[in-house]
Amino acid sequence: MARIILITGANRGLGRELAAQLAADGDTVLLSARNADAAAKAAEEISGDVHPIQLDTSDQESIAAAAKKIEVEYGRVDVLVNNVGGLFDYEQQPSTVDLGKVQDVFDINLFSKWRTTQAILPLIRKSANGRIVNVSSEAASLTRMGAYTSAYSASKAALNALTRALAAELADENIIVHSASPGWTATDLGGEGGRPVAEGAASIKHVVNLPASAGTGGFYQDEEILPW
Numbered sequence: 081m082a083r084i085i086l087i088t089g090a091n092r093g094l095g096r097e098l099a100a101q102l103a104a105d106g107d108t109v110l111l112s113a114r115n116a117d118a119a120a121k122a123a124e125e126i127s128g129d130v131h132p133i134q135l136d137t138s139d140q141e142s143i144a145a146a147a148k149k150i151e152v153e154y155g156r157v158d159v160l161v162n163n164v165g166g167l168f169d170y171e172q173q174p175s176t177v178d179l180g181k182v183q184d185v186f187d188i189n190l191f192s193k194w195r196t197t198q199a200i201l202p203l204i205r206k207s208a209n210g211r212i213v214n215v216s217s218e219a220a221s222l223t224r225m226g227a228y229t230s231a232y233s234a235s236k237a238a239l240n241a242l243t244r245a246l247a248a249e250l251a252d253e254n255i256i257v258h259s260a261s262p263g264w265t266a267t268d269l270g271g272e273g274g275r276p277v278a279e280g281a282a283s284i285k286h287v288v289n290l291p292a293s294a295g296t297g298g299f300y301q302d303e304e305i306l307p308w
Contacts, residue, residue, distance in 0.1 A: 082129065084207075085288070086110040086150065086157050088137055088196060089164035091122040094215070094262055097281035098161065102288065103128025110150060110157075114138075137164045137192035143199045156206035159288055162193035163215045165236075172231040182231040189235035194242060210255040213287050214243050216299065218261045223307045240299060240308060247297030260287035261301035 091113035112135035113119035119132035136142035204210035220236030247257040262280030
């Protein structure tokens, strides 16, 4: 039976490419985006079993409506990929960064994923092999963290902490939770110089497909474990 995979922020960039890769493998992909038209357009352009879902991760009502729609039409979610993220800025040094901007970074990179997970978790619990994949970053590794991009790095490190906490809470329910880093990728966020989007998406896809024997609460990039 095909897995039902919900990907947030999937109308472009890494999310869209991941949707295409998973659909090519035979999964049923729920391609969500803040804008319904953008989600529909992206879904139409991808071959396979891909369905658009309007889901604004900053809006609790939008998330609840999406969860209800998915429950009615599909009954469960096997994998939630929390892909939405952004606000990467090389000027985010900790001594000078505008803390208002830091709050914005945390909202999109941490709280958007947290509120979405809480709303979708009841549907994941209906799966025989539930899984949550939080799209993180190698910049979240405390052993690699530097002064630049401090707001982005701190928000992703907090996301990793959420991954570990969820993994611990849900382990007895056999729901697996991991963080996945796509590496520096040439998306609108990553900019020029990054590697092809297909490679970054493949790094996330590997985590989506990890066997249960790999355990839970891991942090991966390119099929390798990253240091926390």
